[in-house]
Amino acid sequence: MSSPTGFVFKGDAVFSQGDEYEFALDGLHSGGAGVLRCSLELPAPWRAVAPWVEVSDAFPAPPGGEWLGLRSVWSRFGDEAFARAGTAWQYMNWLRSERFCRACGSALTPRAEERGLVCSGGCGRVYYAPIHPAVIVAIEREGKLLLAHNKQMPEGRYSVLAGFVEPGESLERTVRREVMEEVGIEINGLRYFGSQSWPFPCSLMIGFTAHWLRGEVTPDGTELSDARWFAPDEFPDIPPGMSISRRLINNFAAQRTGGTVHEPVA
Numbered sequence: 001m002s003s004p005t006g007f008v009f010k011g012d013a014v015f016s017q018g019d020e021y022e023f024a025l026d027g028l029h030s031g032g033a034g035v036l037r038c039s040l041e042l043p044a045p046w047r048a049v050a051p052w053v054e055v056s057d058a059f060p061a062p063p064g065g066e067w068l069g070l071r072s073v074w075s076r077f078g079d080e081a082f083a084r085a086g087t088a089w090q091y092m093n094w095l096r097s098e099r100f101c102r103a104c105g106s107a108l109t110p111r112a113e114e115r116g117l118v119c120s121g122g123c124g125r126v127y128y129a130p131i132h133p134a135v136i137v138a139i140e141r142e143g144k145l146l147l148a149h150n151k152q153m154p155e156g157r158y159s160v161l162a163g164f165v166e167p168g169e170s171l172e173r174t175v176r177r178e179v180m181e182e183v184g185i186e187i188n189g190l191r192y193f194g195s196q197s198w199p200f201p202c203s204l205m206i207g208f209t210a211h212w213l214r215g216e217v218t219p220d221g222t223e224l225s226d227a228r229w230f231a232p233d234e235f236p237d238i239p240p241g242m243s244i245s246r247r248l249i250n251n252f253a254a255q256r257t258g259g260t261v262h263e264p265v266a
């Protein structure tokens with residue numbers, strides 16, 4: 001029986017060769033040439049998700065291949081490849097970064113019965129892979145969509161508003177707070193749109209649509225340097241690909257122009 005195929009990571013990059021991005025992991029084991037960790041050596045629950053190995057510069061990668069960032073895996077190989085690579089990468093990144101108990105400093109070891117890490121020092125704390133929820137919202141006013149330039153975006157790029165959920169908040173409360181903090185307006189008609197795992201490094205984007213209620217758009221000047229209402233034929237440079245931000249923008253445009261309504265990410 002051949003071993004399952006999986007991802008080969010070096011740092012945050014994924015090995016790819018031609019149209020291939022998953023490879024048989026036969027013969028690769030931690031301590032082997034350039035292999036730091038291999039998920040196939042972990043207990044069964046850990047092997048139930050997309051397998052991976054983490055390698056170093058000493059790994060003898062086959063010739064003709066290249067190392068791709070996760071975004072490039074997505075643009076080149078599509079949603080399913082991105083989802084599998086993103087899952088594998090998040091577990092790999094978690095295992096290499098969460099190594100010691102935060103309470104007592106003892107080493108953590110993978111649990112046999114679930115994808116959790118347990119303190120080996122006797123305090124018994126269990127840790128799980130982190131997921132940071134963030135909301136993203138497309139706000140409409142009289143046929144126009146609110147798009148903002150965040151200072152971290154490329155020059156001239158605009159997108160819908162987004163922000164991280166804070167302790168004690170419902171998603172609805174997060175949306176209202178972020179919108180008020182970032183542009184100073186109130187909204188209503190909040191509706192769930194869809195969600196997307198966003199492995200940079202461990203976010204879950206939860207998308208909404210909403211309508212302007214009152215207030216004039218005033219960018220906060222710290223995160224956002226500009227925010228304005230745009231009709232579909234006035235859109236500036238917007239996010240490429242099929243991120244949930246782009247799907248929200250496409251969905252708005254399609255509803256205004258009678259075109260194809262884009263489905264949220266599955």
Ligand SMILES: [Zn+2]
Pocket residue numbers: 101102103104105106119120121122123124125
């Ligand atoms: Zn401990």
